[in-house]
Amino acid sequence: xxxxxxxxxxxxxxxxxxxxxxxxxxxxxxxxxxxxxxxxxxxxxxxxxxxxxxxxxxxxxxxxxxxxxxxxxxxxxxxxxxxxxxxxxxxxxxxxxxxxxxxxxxxxxxxxxxxxxxxxxxxxxxxxxxxxxxxxxxxxxxxxxxxxxxxxxxxxxxxxxxxxxxxxxxxxxxxxxxxxxxxxxxxxxxxxxxxxxxxxxxxxxxxxxxxxxxxxxxxxxxxxxxxxxxxxxxxxxxxxxxxxxxxxxxxxxxxxxxxxxxxxxxxxxxxxxxxxxxxxxxxxxxxxxxxxxxxxxxxxxxxxxxxxxxxxxxxxxxxxxxxxxxxxxxxxxxxxxxxxxxxxxxxxxxxx
Amino acid sequence: xxxxxxxxxxxxxxxxxxxxxxxxxxxxxxxxxxxxxxxxxxxxxxxxxxxxxxxxxxxxxxxxxxxxxxxxxxxxxxxxxxxxxxxxxxxxxxxxxxxxxxxxxxxxxxxxxxxxxxxxxxxxxxxxxxxxxxxxxxxxxxxxxxxxxxxxxxxxxxxxxxxxxxxxxxxxxxxxxxxxxxxxxxxxxxxxxxxxxxxxxxxxxxxxxxxxxxxxxxxxxxxxxxxxxxxxxxxxxxxxxxxxxxxxxxxxxxxxxxxxxxxxxxxxxxxxxxxxxxxxxxxxxxxxxxxxxxxxxxxxxxxxxxxxxxxxxxxxxx
Amino acid sequence: xxxxxxxxxxxxxxxxxxxxxxxxxxxxxxxxxxxxxxxxxxxxxxxxxxxxxxxxxxxxxxxxxxxxxxxxxxxxxxxxxxxxxxxxxxxxxxxxxxxxxxxxxxxxxxxxxxxxxxxxxxxxxxxxxxxxxxxxxxxxxxxxxxxxxxxxxxxxxxxxxxxxxxxxxxxxxxxxxxxxxxxxxxxxxxxxxxxxxxxxxxxxxxxxxxxxxxxxxxxxxxxxxxxxxxxxxxxxxxxxxxxxxxxxxxxxxxxxxxxxxxxxxxxxxxxxxxxxxxxxxxxxxxx
Numbered sequence: 001x002x003x004x005x006x007x008x009x010x011x012x013x014x015x016x017x018x019x020x021x022x023x024x025x026x027x028x029x030x031x032x033x034x035x036x037x038x039x040x041x042x043x044x045x046x047x048x049x050x051x052x053x054x055x056x057x058x059x060x061x062x063x064x065x066x067x068x069x070x071x072x073x074x075x076x077x078x079x080x081x082x083x084x085x086x087x088x089x090x091x092x093x094x095x096x097x098x099x100x101x102x103x104x105x106x107x108x109x110x111x112x113x114x115x116x117x118x119x120x121x122x123x124x125x126x127x128x129x130x131x132x133x134x135x136x137x138x139x140x141x142x143x144x145x146x147x148x149x150x151x152x153x154x155x156x157x158x159x160x161x162x163x164x165x166x167x168x169x170x171x172x173x174x175x176x177x178x179x180x181x182x183x184x185x186x187x188x189x190x191x192x193x194x195x196x197x198x199x200x201x202x203x204x205x206x207x208x209x210x211x212x213x214x215x216x217x218x219x220x221x222x223x224x225x226x227x228x229x230x231x232x233x234x235x236x237x238x239x240x241x242x243x244x245x246x247x248x249x250x251x252x253x254x255x256x257x258x259x260x261x262x263x264x265x266x267x268x269x270x271x272x273x274x275x276x277x278x279x280x281x282x283x284x285x286x287x288x289x290x291x292x293x294x295x296x297x298x299x300x301x302x303x304x305x306x307x308x309x310x311x312x313x314x315x316x317x318x319x320x321x322x323x324x325x326x327x328x329x330x331x332x333x334x335x336x337x338x339x340x341x342x343x344x345x346x347x348x349x350x351x352x
Numbered sequence: 353x354x355x356x357x358x359x360x361x362x363x364x365x366x367x368x369x370x371x372x373x374x375x376x377x378x379x380x381x382x383x384x385x386x387x388x389x390x391x392x393x394x395x396x397x398x399x400x401x402x403x404x405x406x407x408x409x410x411x412x413x414x415x416x417x418x419x420x421x422x423x424x425x426x427x428x429x430x431x432x433x434x435x436x437x438x439x440x441x442x443x444x445x446x447x448x449x450x451x452x453x454x455x456x457x458x459x460x461x462x463x464x465x466x467x468x469x470x471x472x473x474x475x476x477x478x479x480x481x482x483x484x485x486x487x488x489x490x491x492x493x494x495x496x497x498x499x500x501x502x503x504x505x506x507x508x509x510x511x512x513x514x515x516x517x518x519x520x521x522x523x524x525x526x527x528x529x530x531x532x533x534x535x536x537x538x539x540x541x542x543x544x545x546x547x548x549x550x551x552x553x554x555x556x557x558x559x560x561x562x563x564x565x566x567x568x569x570x571x572x573x574x575x576x577x578x579x580x581x582x583x584x585x586x587x588x589x590x591x592x593x594x595x596x597x598x599x600x601x602x603x604x605x606x607x608x609x610x611x612x613x614x615x616x617x618x619x620x621x622x623x624x625x626x627x628x629x630x631x632x633x634x635x636x637x638x639x640x641x642x643x644x645x646x647x648x649x650x651x652x653x654x655x656x657x658x659x660x661x662x663x664x665x666x667x668x669x670x
Numbered sequence: 671x672x673x674x675x676x677x678x679x680x681x682x683x684x685x686x687x688x689x690x691x692x693x694x695x696x697x698x699x700x701x702x703x704x705x706x707x708x709x710x711x712x713x714x715x716x717x718x719x720x721x722x723x724x725x726x727x728x729x730x731x732x733x734x735x736x737x738x739x740x741x742x743x744x745x746x747x748x749x750x751x752x753x754x755x756x757x758x759x760x761x762x763x764x765x766x767x768x769x770x771x772x773x774x775x776x777x778x779x780x781x782x783x784x785x786x787x788x789x790x791x792x793x794x795x796x797x798x799x800x801x802x803x804x805x806x807x808x809x810x811x812x813x814x815x816x817x818x819x820x821x822x823x824x825x826x827x828x829x830x831x832x833x834x835x836x837x838x839x840x841x842x843x844x845x846x847x848x849x850x851x852x853x854x855x856x857x858x859x860x861x862x863x864x865x866x867x868x869x870x871x872x873x874x875x876x877x878x879x880x881x882x883x884x885x886x887x888x889x890x891x892x893x894x895x896x897x898x899x900x901x902x903x904x905x906x907x908x909x910x911x912x913x914x915x916x917x918x919x920x921x922x923x924x925x926x927x928x929x930x931x932x933x934x935x936x937x938x939x940x941x942x943x944x945x946x947x948x949x950x951x952x953x954x955x956x957x
Contacts, residue, residue: 066570068566068570096572096573097572098572099570099572100570100571100572100573101572104570105567105570107566107570109563112562112563112564113564113566113567114564114567115567115568115582115586116661116662117659117660117661118581118582118585126568126573127572130571130572130573130574161665162661162665164661164662164665165665367797367800370797371797371800371801374797374798378806378809378810378813379809379812380813381810381813382814382815489942493885493934493941494934495892495930495933495934495937497892497893497896497912498912498926498929498933501912501915501919501926501930504919505923505926505927509919509920509923597799597800600800600802601802601803603802604801604802604804605802607805607897608896608897611897612916622808625812626811626812626899627898629812631812634808634809634812638805641802641805642801642802642805645800646800649800
């Protein structure tokens with residue numbers, strides 16, 4: 001299976017290409033490098049998962065694509081390309097035109113992400129009004145259609161309601177409908193299922209797959225839930241302390257994880273559960289963004305560290321486009337046995 | 353929604369009674385004061401006793417209170433000690449003046465506070481925020497009666513654009529009326545706007561850090577759309593709720609302002625009452641001012657609740 | 671990682687001193703200092719006696735002889751304004767004192783006894799608080815009689831609800847801590863230790879409230895004097911100076927401008943002091 005990335009196309013650029021991105025925040029204590037030399041791609045029709053603990057820089061990376069980083073953060077180096085167009089230093093007036101139109105954002109907590117004083121149809125139809133100048137009557141009608149497309153029951157009645165009158169799953173569907181309003185090329189989903197219960201989560205994932213299949217949308221899916229990655233994603237990036245430690249096709253990553261960190265992640269999650277709690281039990285400290293070590297950033301917690309780890313490893317090829325930043329790969333790749341294969345990860349196979 | 357209003361009303365009424373009790377007690381806290389006030393400090397004890405018997409002031413306080421209250425509820429506020437004219441009709445005649453002044457001042461205060469507060473919040477921790485906040489502090493320190501004096505100096509005495517006092521009813525001569533009302537309303541409104549500005553700023557800052565604001569930006573909304581369509585309406589809810597008290601205080605300022613601008617309203621009636629030591633007048637005027645204040649408080653609070661769909665529409669079954 | 675707007679504390683540093691935090695305090699403190707100096711040393715500072723009248727020089731504008739001009743019976747405005755600070759400070763002091771003592775007692779009683787006493791007292795305080803201050807002051811003066819002393823009392827009563835709230839919260843904190851720690855420690859001595867720990871936390875909000883109350887007291891006293899219900903002539907108060915000055919605005923505008931400016935600067939000073947104290951000691955603003 002030493003193929004290139006399946007969704008990679010020769011005839012067109014990647015939908016999203018992040019190239020050696022570095023994001024810094026100037027604070028009292030010093031400069032925090034929250035995203036360090038991250039390279040990441042999402043191809044049309046591909047679902048890319050980004051997994052990492054809190055503070056790994058995954059959300060900041062996503063926000064930088066939208067141009068919605070909090071004010072003190074700035075892009076110190078690198079570029080972001082949308083369909084080949086460089087958007088890194090685009091003035092905000094131009095960036096604004098991309099948001100909601102070519103790139104859509106689906107956040108974690110749908111209830112808090114919806115405006116409590118506006119009706120749902122107004123909010124879902126708003127992108128049409130903003131970007132296409134669609135008059136409100138038509139925009140609201142379109143909103144009802146969109147809500148139907150995301151399988152919201154009784155969309156016409158529901159659309160006239162307020163967000164607090166929806167259930168959690170319905171709210172997230174509304175957010176997705178909002179994101180799809182202008183058929184974006186790229187959908188960025190930041191932990192959209194974390195706040196939902198398992199059955200609803202499965203429905204939302206199914207919906208996202210449907211969207212990908214119908215529209216060929218590229219999806220960047222940020223999560224700390226391995227099960228969701230296994231279920232939905234084609235390609236995975238593993239982030240830690242601001243850097244990508246490993247990236248590759250989802251089957252390979254789960255079947256033959258190359259980086260010790262990925263291995264520990266998988267070992268810590270024998271069943272479909274989120275990774276957060278177990279990760280806290282890995283001994284050692286996540287390096288602070290102010291104080292990044294000169295060598296491999298995972299060395300402090302890595303059971304397999306050795307003398308070469310004093311220098312930060314580059315991405316080393318494991319196989320085809322599967323790479324990881326670990327000196328252990330120069331030479332025999334280390335394989336750790338583990339009980340569960342990727343199939344045990346997928347919630348759909350478990351629940352039948 | 354009706355439940356909302358009903359609850360507020362249910363609280364309002366007893367508060368009103370309690371307030372009337374406080375006023376009554378406050379005025380009568382010193383025995384014999386009413387008589388001495390009407391007759392003079394060196395009135396003889398016999399004169400005092402006769403006066404009190406005449407006006408029923410020698411009865412126990414609670415009896416007096418209930419009688420006064422009962423009459424007041426039916427519109428009879430007694431007769432002035434001074435000229436024995438019934439107080440009720442006078443109060444009624446003066447009420448529209450005060451209401452117009454209060455409403456205009458309220459309008460001016462909000463016209464200043466809401467946009468500036470929103471602006472300061474949007475540019476939080478940058479120069480515009482610091483500047484606006486400092487402006488609010490300075491404005492809030494200005495005594496409203498000094499501002500009134502200065503306005504008269506500039507606009508009446510120097511520029512001769514506006515009259516320094518007097519009152520023509522709005523219905524009869526609207527332009528003159530507005531010319532007479534503008535300076536009093538500005539005096540009252542500008543100083544109150546300072547505190548309201550801070551309240552709006554705080555409310556707005558809170559709103560602007562909400563997730564739904566980020567969603568609005570993520571949809572490609574411009575700054576204007578974010579502020580005016582998404583943020584302000586949310587900020588208005590806590591603004592009105594917290595600001596309701598300040599609106600009450602704003603109306604209290606009518607006592608001085610009406611005096612300065614010779615407006616025949618309830619506020620100046622309070623002063624007439626105290627200067628003439630005319631207790632029935634004073635009580636009646638004070639009570640009406642209090643009613644207006646408490647009612648304004650309640651109304652603003654109700655509007656705040658109505659702006660919040662979470663309080664108006666019950667959560668539907670999932 | 672939350673993507674909420676991070677509060678970036680961009681405080682300017684000048685040689686290690688955090689100017690932004692202490693700036694308000696400095697300006698406020700200076701203004702208040704000036705007022706207090708005027709109040710204490712009026713006789714020494716004032717160029718003339720505030721009572722000396724000389725009809726020959728009445729209604730003269732600011733000049734080298736009289737920096738702020740003369741009033742309608744020839745008194746030096748500057749000297750009167752300086753002495754008027756004393757009245758304002760005196761009234762504010764007594765009023766804040768009355769409010770503090772009264773409010774503290776009520777607050778402590780309410781918190782200590784709890785139950786319906788707490789409810790009744792706090793409802794009463796809320797009610798008093800919802801009255802416009804001027805109105806309440808006027809009513810009280812109607813029955814007590816109009817004099818400076820009664821003005822002090824009336825304004826003090828108006829402040830009681832505000833201070834009672836603070837005292838009640840503080841007492842509740844102490845009591846709660848006491849019960850929690852009483853389970854762990856032995857002996858009454860700890861109660862006093864706790865008070866010594868609680869007190870620093872209480873002092874700051876108390877000082878802030880007191881500074882703001884001072885400002886409001888000055889404002890109220892001036893308003894009452896303005897209406898003729900406070901300080902009586904020939905005693906100079908900024909309020910009654912403004913009131914008489916009002917009548918002469920056409921020919922002698924400085925008579926109206928000066929006392930008002932003094933009021934404004936005094937109130938501003940105390941407000942800035944209060945704000946400055948709050949910012950200087952607010953734990954949230956600590957980096």
